[in-house]
Amino acid sequence: MMAKLIGKRITRNEDPRLLTGQALFVDDVELPGMLHAAFLRSEYAHARLKGIDLSAALERPGVVAAFTAEDMGDDWSPGPPLVIPPPTIEDVEFYTRTQVPLVKDKVRHAGEPLAIVIAESRYIAEDALDDIVVDLEPLDVVTNIERALDPDSPLVHDDLESNIAAHLVQEKGDYAAIREGADKVIKRRIVIERGAAGAMENRGIVASWDIKQQQLTVWDTTQSPIPIRNGLASMFGLSEYQVRVIAPFVGGAFGPKIMMFYPEEVLLTWSTLKMGSPIKWIEDRRENFYATTQERGQVHEVELALTSDGRILGLRDDFLHDTGAYDPYGLTIPLNTQCHVLGPYEIPNFSSDLKVVFTNKTLTTPVRGAGRPQGVYVIERMLDIAARELGIDRVEIRKRNYLPNDVFPYDNVIIDQAFESFIIDSGDYLPAMEKALEMISYEKFTQEEQPKLREEGRRVGIGVVSFIETTGVGPYEGARVTIESSGKISVATGVGTQGQGHFTSFAQIVAERLGVDVRDVHLVTGDTAQFHWGTGTFASRGAVVAANAVNAAALIVRGKVLELASEALETPEEELEIEDGVVRVAKIPTRYISLGDLAQRSNPLRGAVEPGTEPGLEGTAYFGPKYGATAFGTHAMIVEVDPETMIVEIKRYIIVEDCGTILNPLIVEGQLHGGVALGIGNSFYEKLVFDDNGQLLNASFADYLIPTAAEIPTIEIAHQVTPSPLNPLGSKGVGEAGAIPVPALFAQAVENALDVEGLEILESPLSPQRLFELFHGEEKDA
Amino acid sequence: MRIEGEHVFSGSREDVWAMVRDPEVLAKLLPGTTKLNQLSESEYEGEINLRIGPILGSFSGRIFVEDEVPPESCTLKAEGEGRAGFFKGSGTVHLTEQDDGTLMVYEGDIQIGGKLASIGQRLIDMTSKTMIRQGMKGLDAALEERKAEAAD
């Protein structure tokens, strides 16, 4: 009988290395003769570059080299776009403008790199930055995405007529037609501000060109080593087999470490190829706030058309999406927003005019949630307002609009981030809501506790929201499983790992298929020399795409094991069992052969390969989903607001999550806790504050407030399992689920707590200051 | 960042105006100014060392005087940059004669950029207030001095 390991709360294989400081992170790489780089970055957000003089910097003892865009000659070019606009949407207006290795003509955002200095230590390299003389002519700056569309606005890209980066319209049904007949049409404007990922490890790169071996090795805090290897190889005219990209242990990523190509990735590689010595660049925290991508900034003009009993007839969501100075990531984020505005609800008519707008700010690529939180915020807030205006309970209005569980797969018609029409593979929303209401005792709280507390003058509030999460997008991942002659099992796959526990959850699959202990499965991710093909870790796809590739590869090896053992033990395969590292005849347990012996048998010194066979017990497989699997859930929260200071305390937090088959509940719990913590940051603490000059006013952890343990409540979790029909494991992603509904939930709960006639929260994040202004009915201050 | 306030100087409007347009005095007005010279009728160029506790920001920059209506009002524009960042500001100064002297009303806006803006956010607003307070005291002292010279 195969020991059931998939779905077990198994502690992690990788923890002992991390806990004892024996895990290699990029900044731990030390190479003989290694030099250190620092970047001179523009303090102006928009300026014409008149000239740079490196002479004084080059004279400083310890400085080995310094380069500007000019020094790169023909090697200088804007990066290739990472994601193109979907060809499947007609007449998409899209202007690709991608980031540059070093500024040549014009600075387009504060922090954009002007020059690189390479020295014997980072200390000396930073000293030399002050020796560089730069002639910058400041230009007018545009940071607000609405003012960026004014005809007389400064232009981020001089070769375009406007700051429009993209414009497209997505339609489902015919909103205009049903709007007139609706009993109630609600119109609101919703503003969502920028946030940062704030991984504890900043970005870092070590690039080393070994001229004698003609081998380029790059350690990079990337989420996708294989596309980086492919890009660097083509950029610098090398074969892919001359380039090895290693994402060792990565200290959290949350999205921005998928972006490609960061200027530093190009420049470190270009410099080591030119100089022949290994070079290390470690981003410091202040650089991270300027040079690492950010996300969330959007402005929505929304209309919701309903019947008098709260049934949604149609939704119109015209919105602007802030892409910052460049748009290498295509339309992924705003397409996610459009899909998640539809959410778990049946919205027959939908229209969305989307404009992506350039501004003089750091460029935008996905941050955990990647456009989904904004979509959920829009629909859940509009439902709350509709409930209030129609006199329907806010839970009731959600229940009335859920897609029933017999409509799946449900085609939402509009195009999603994978360039296909957005199909929800499976779902079962009502029980998740019922469970959440039961866990937070919604009836008892709203009927008994809240009224009593309100009499005592206390402002307590409850919130309940539902959401979906598109996960597990293609194109594909691959994996190789090998039984070595020692009996050890080694697995390799192309995704990178940033704390998601792949070394354990994937090992559980292989261990179950091959009857070994999880601790005996040695797994490698993020090393292009170990596995040549793949995409990367993002969009909550690890547990879907890579896990299914690992599963398929393990089953190939299982087949080979049983076939070889059947011969060796002269017993039909059906009567064999694989357990504890041996293949045993079920009825005669004493007759067995170890996996290691079988591996040796599969690769004898003579006569190993018959025509059409291959040596060894190894299987390689690839998995590409037809389309993404859609997870979902309901979150609920109780908060108390101090009516005098406007400080908010979260009293209870409930999650009911459905991410299909769960590989490891312990790891899923961790993903949900971390997601909610980031969501709480996004709701009340974390906002990137830019002034009109494009200056970031809180580029440090003292003023960009990442929540500590004191701010994050205990989170109660319940699971529901609606397996995905799209993959053998039935799994869906969960990496971003925790972060997606929190801002919408927080706004509803705080609004419910304040309980002020006419006070509507239509923005995120909030802060004590903003609650003070809303509570006292004042306009936004400085 | 908004800057506004007023100050009564004991001296005639003409004296105060002359003071403001005299580079030596203007240098005193901005504490920490190490160099200030007049390039043309309406443009000054100089260097200032801004000391805020352990923080020392040295800036070089320019001051422009525009739409001058002596001795009543003018617009001052200033911009400068240094290692710690850059600043850009503009504001108006109005002088009105009063029985107890001259009332100066100033209001304007200073924008700080670079390192100081992104980390020293708390510093700037407070520092500009302290600097203006010291500046006004410097101008008072210069006025007293000038009045004393005129008297003896």
Added chain:
Amino acid sequence: MKPAPFEYIAPTTVEEALGHLTEHGYDAKVLAGGQSLIPMMNFRLAQPAVLVDLNKLAELSFIRSDKDGELRIGAMTRHYQVEHDDLVAEHAPLIHEAMPKIATPQIRSRGTFGGSIAHADPAAELTAICVALDGRFRCLSERGERWVPAKEFFLGMFTSALEPDEILVEIAIPPRAPRTGWALEEAVRRAIDFALVGVSAVVTLDAQDRCERARLVFLSVGDGPVETVKATEMLVGKEITPDLIRAAAEAVTAELDPSADIHASVKYRLHLARVLARRALEKAFARAAAPGTQAA
């Protein structure tokens, strides 16, 4: 974010330290706990030419109470020691209550009582508390020694009365009068953050339960600690009632001129000042009236 080069001196006696400061003047900076100075050096906002490290001066680290009950704290005493010291808990419960609110445990391991005061950050709890407790600071230079009252020590943002050749060596906190109550109220966004607004209250009741003395000193509302003298004058000689406390709290804003920053506007800071003043006075007067708050 690496510091710029500097000349490093680690004197082993106070006299040696004073000699170096006299020699280098403005070019030298004193390194005590380093928890405020080194971040500024890492950002390269502060680039002192000479750093005089006081951490080898063991003689400046002590907590004593002298004969007439005055609490004496050496400038180089770590926050951690002050936080866990019984003498401090007994003589100056306001300090004892404030210590855990200063930054984080790790910062308090190295940060020093005198360093926090000499750094004169208007958001630092100890600046307001020392003014509220009528503390005095002993400043030493080769020219001699002088005691500076706390309310004359803070001159502006990160600017104190210390001359370039002087170091702060000792802090004296007068004995606690009988029937004295205290409180520190703060509004913070995250538990570890600088306060949006904070206020320390020290009040004393006479034998007839009338207010003999009342002081409110605010932090994070200006370029130094700010005492609202008129607001508390209205309490002196009176019997304390909730309405009287509310009136005093409402009156504080007339003496405050806070600035705005990205976390709080002027209006919100003034509102918080009123709210926190009321809460601090309520708590302080309740403690003053409680039996057992006699002199140490």
Added chain:
Amino acid sequence: MSKAMDVTVTVNGEVYQKTIEPRLLLSDFIRHELNLSGTHVGCEQGVCGACTILFDGMPVRSCLMLAVQADGHEIRTVEDLGTMENLHPLQEAFQETHALQCGFCTSGFLMSILPVLEETTDLSEEDLKRALEGNLCRCTGYQHIRDAVQLAAEKMSSGGES
């Protein structure tokens, strides 16, 4: 250029003698001069806590100290807590409760929690707050870390070695 200085530092029981520049941060000294890369650097401003080590038994930010200040003092880093085969009870607890994900902040948490547990294993709310408030984590949401501290306290109170 400031002149180099000789320092003698005891780290994890071993005495090191090095010649270094006074401006070298203690965090860089531990990581790059002594190759003890278990201590991590996240902000160099004293807020995130990833660089926390024990200095004469006290948890401190090694990014806010100069290496020259460690001359004659005793430092403990995460490498001294336990080995992969023989984890310290606190490390075991972290694995059992899944109190780490990317692991970048973990050494800072371990060196901040350890002194609290060595003081008392009968943890009050105040002790728990003091053990966790000075470290940022972006992956775990802190809940499993709270569980780990409670579990470690039980392990260490029932005679686990310190």
